[in-house]
Structure formats: structure tokens, C-alpha cells
Amino acid sequence: MDLLIFDIDGTLIHSHEDEVTCFVKAYTQVMGKSDINTDLQSYEHVTDTGIAKECIFKQFMREATEDELLAIEENFLTLFDQSLSINPPKVIKGIHDLLASLSNQENLCLAIATGSYYRSALLKLNHAALGLAHLPLSSCDDHIARIEIMKHANNRAKDHYAIDNFRSITYVGDGPWDIQACAKLDWNFIGIASNYSALQLKTWGAKSVINDYQQPLGSFLELILNK
Structure with missing residues (x-):
């Protein structure tokens, strides 16, 4: 069995x-400062918890408290x-048809790994009507570091699908932090040129980059299997 893990954003x-506007406002409501990079x-750590912790440390020269982090999350x-x-989120073109096709692949398992809060991830998926709440999902609720979130997604998928180990693991993402994590984990990576250009993703080390999911299923499966 092969594992395919999707990022969300x-x-x-x-x-x-x-999203950024809401996060800055929530942070300001709790911490009283709005000058966030x-x-x-x-x-x-490009995760919701990681960003909140780093902002508090840099602005107040101390570690964030659990009460502060929870208040920021709740307000956000x-x-x-x-x-x-x-204003519901807009899906990447072709994703509905692709997910329907992938669900019929007997040797392919799906999971999600995101740097978002768990409840934020569910909000996005539900408002986008993607119908993926049944998939194993790991978030920054599980760990502050993206690479650990991705490892957690792999372990959660193994439990969910009752598999000891997957033949291959492919992560689909859109940022340099995704590329770096996949390189360290020795996972296949498929880049989505949404927030960054295909050229930029390739400059960061991505070998496979697509603009959306409108290509034939066979072409996408070849990227997963790294043929």
C-alpha cells in the first residue's frame, strides 16, 4: 500500500x-500587540502554534503560557x-474529481497533515465541502514542528488503515517548509504552484510540480509512484 498525504492550505x-487577518486580530485581542510579521x-515553525509561540517570545522575551495559546486559538x-x-474557501481546481478517483484506488491510502489548528483544519474542510473529515488528520495540536506533524500523520494512517508500513509515502504541499521536511524524511513530494510559482518550488528542491489537479489520473498516479 502507498500513502498519499495532503496539506490543506x-x-x-x-x-x-x-486567515492572517483573523490570526493577527485574535493575537492582538489576547496579547495587546499587533506588530506581527x-x-x-x-x-x-510554520504552524499556528509555532507562530503564536514565536511572536510571544520575541515580543515579551518569555515563553507563552498555555492559557495565552488557548485564548489566541479560541479567538481565532x-x-x-x-x-x-x-466567504468559503476556494478549492484547487480538479480536487473534487481527483479525490473521487483516488478513493477507488485499492492500493492507495489517504491522510492529511497541516500546520493549522485541528479545529481550524476541520472548519476549512467543512466549509470547502471536501468531505474529508473521515481521513486520519494530524495538525499543530499534535506537535509544533511540521516534520513531526507529518511523522504523526504517517503513524496515524498506519493505525487507521491497520498497516505496519507503507511501500511509499508522498506528500502534496505548497511551501518550502514542506519540501525541506520531505527531504529529511526521504518522502516523495508533489508541489502545488498556488502560493509560490513552479519555478520557485523547483528552486527550493521540488522535482514534481503541478498547477492544479486537472491532469489525467494516470499522470498524477505516476507522480505518486515516482516513476
């Missing part, structure tokens, strides 16, 4: 224009849910 759906590449979820209700 920029991979299953286009990154939502209001919105350049994701500047953070050690309230704001973001309201935003998604008005």
Missing part, C-alpha cells in the same frame, strides 16, 4: 485571504469561522 484549498518564511476560531461562513 494552498494544496486542497487556496489559502484564505482572511506575516512573512511565513521568517518563522522557525471564532473570527475565522465567521469569515468562512461569509
Whole structure:
């Protein structure tokens, strides 16, 4: 059996224009400061929890408390849910048909790994009507570091599908942090040129890059099997 793990933002759906705004507002409501760096590449851990912790450490020169992190998360979820209700996320072209086709592949298992909060991930999937809540999903609730989230997704998938080990693992993502993690894990990587160009993703080390999921199923399966 082969395992295919999807990221969410920029991979299953286009990154939502209001997510950063909601996060900054939630952080400001709790911490009283709004000067947050919105350049994701500047953070050690590009995950919701990682960003919140790093912002607090840099601004207050101390570690974040669990109460602060929970308050930021709760405020963010309230704001973001309201935003998604008005402006649902837009899916990457072709993903509905691809997921329907992949579900019929007997030797392929699916999972999700995201740097988002777990409840935020579910909000996005539900508002996008992707119907993937049944899949094993790992998030920054499981670990602050993306590579550990991805490892957790693999382990959760093994438990979910009752498999000791997968023949191959492919991660579909859209950022340099995804490429770096896959290189360290020795996983196959498929880049989605949504937030970054195909050229930029290849410059960062991606060998397989697509713009969306409108190509024939056979072509996509070849990328998974790294043929």
C-alpha cells in the first residue's frame, strides 16, 4: 500500500485571504500587540502554534503560557469561522474529481497533515465541502514542528488503515517548509504552484510540480509512484 498525504492550505484549498487577518486580530485581542510579521518564511515553525509561540517570545522575551495559546486559538476560531461562513474557501481546481478517483484506488491510502489548528483544519474542510473529515488528520495540536506533524500523520494512517508500513509515502504541499521536511524524511513530494510559482518550488528542491489537479489520473498516479 502507498500513502498519499495532503496539506490543506494552498494544496486542497487556496489559502484564505482572511486567515492572517483573523490570526493577527485574535493575537492582538489576547496579547495587546499587533506588530506581527506575516512573512511565513521568517518563522522557525510554520504552524499556528509555532507562530503564536514565536511572536510571544520575541515580543515579551518569555515563553507563552498555555492559557495565552488557548485564548489566541479560541479567538481565532471564532473570527475565522465567521469569515468562512461569509466567504468559503476556494478549492484547487480538479480536487473534487481527483479525490473521487483516488478513493477507488485499492492500493492507495489517504491522510492529511497541516500546520493549522485541528479545529481550524476541520472548519476549512467543512466549509470547502471536501468531505474529508473521515481521513486520519494530524495538525499543530499534535506537535509544533511540521516534520513531526507529518511523522504523526504517517503513524496515524498506519493505525487507521491497520498497516505496519507503507511501500511509499508522498506528500502534496505548497511551501518550502514542506519540501525541506520531505527531504529529511526521504518522502516523495508533489508541489502545488498556488502560493509560490513552479519555478520557485523547483528552486527550493521540488522535482514534481503541478498547477492544479486537472491532469489525467494516470499522470498524477505516476507522480505518486515516482516513476
